[in-house]
Amino acid sequence: MWIVLALVLGSVGPDGTSGCQLPHDWRPxxxxxxxxxxxxIVFAKVLALHKESYSVYNYLPWQHDTDLxxxxxxxxLCDQAWGSMLEVPAGSRFNVSGLGxxxxxxxxxxxxxxYYFFLRMDENYNLIPHGVNFQDPIFSDTADNHRMFASLFQFSNCTPGTQVHTFSPEWEAQEDSQLLCSSVQKALFEEEERVRxxxxKVRSLEKANDHLREKVKTMKRLLRQAQRETTKERQTLSLKQLYEPKIESHPGQDTTQDQKNSPLKKKLKN
Structure with a gap:
């Protein structure tokens, strides 16, 4: 399963870009x-493999002459597992397409x-692997897998020599004591939605905060500019008052007497 997941995450397309991206909210x-x-869900033996030169599930021109x-x-090997959509007895044979x-x-x-297979039927009634949640739908013939699937589904009428753990009431009680997967998944999805x-909301508040910060910066800049202009005007006014000539006029002063006694008028009289 993890090999498949690594291939999903790490594959790169012919153009150098990532060709396989899981949804951003994907969880195993x-x-x-x-x-x-x-x-x-079936437990079956692989009798033969048949090469396919073309698959609607994976069309790449350069793969026509390969064994991919x-x-x-x-x-x-057993009757169809209880709870699945396909009801066929042990000993039935059929093809599974879409492998490779x-x-x-x-x-x-x-x-x-x-193998244990997760399968589904496509629109053309072909049986193909059902990769639920983008994970591996094929499970090897191991004791752990036997126990896991026997605790979930009742396989019956298995062919002689087939080693499949029979369904046990102890396992049923163990399963009943646990939360249903759908309830757990629902709780997880609700929590993810709440977190999202x-x-x-946090991003919206951060944007509003950034907007206020920019507004404060603008106001500070305008205030500093106004202070500089006020200081400049005061300095200009002080310099103007310092260098301009001052003409003082005293009220009641008789200027005509000064004009009469001026040297120039004395000369004119002589």
């Missing part, structure tokens, strides 16, 4: 949660091995 889900959302795309012929090595992920199986709303 447990297999139990994803099993609730998977349309079809294939389908698998599988045989159900894709730009963003890989859906790969090996012939003669057993708070983040938007």
């Amino acid at each position: 889900q447990t297999e139990a949660c994803r099993a609730e959302l998977a349309e079809i 795309l294939f389908s698998a012929e599988i045989e159900l 090595y894709f730009p963003c992920f890989s859906y790969s199986v090996i012939q003669n091995n057993n 709303a708070l983040s938007l």
Whole structure:
């Protein structure tokens, strides 16, 4: 699963840009949660692999002559798991398309091995892997996977030699004592929405605060400019008063007597 996730996150397109981007609010889900959302769940053996030169799920011209795309012929080892949409008995055979090595992920199986499959049916009624939440829909034949799926679904009428843990009331009680996945997911989504709303409010307040700061800066700049202009005007007025000649006139002063006694008039009289 984590290999597939690394391919999804790290793939790069032919033009050098990232070709596979998960949604910004993506969160990993447990297999139990994803099993609730998977349309079809089967435990089957891979009988044969068939090369596909073209796939509607991954069209790249340079892949026509490669072995990157294939389908698998599988045989159900148990009756269809309870809770799935496809009801077929053990021993049924059908093809699973859409397997191979894709730009963003890989859906790969090996012939003669057993797997649990999350499947869905496309618009052309082909069975294809159901990568719920962009995670791996194919699980190997291991004891841990047997226990996990047996605790979620009741497999019955398995073919002889098939080792699948039978459904146990103890596991049922253990599952019942836990919160339902849908409730947990709903709570998580509600919390994420609340956090997102708070983040938007914080960003809005930050923008308003920045606007007020700019307004204060503008007012301070205008105030400093007005103070400089006032100081300049005062200095100009002081210099003007200092250097301009002062003409003083005393009231009641007789200027005619001075004119009569002036030297120039004495000369004119002589």
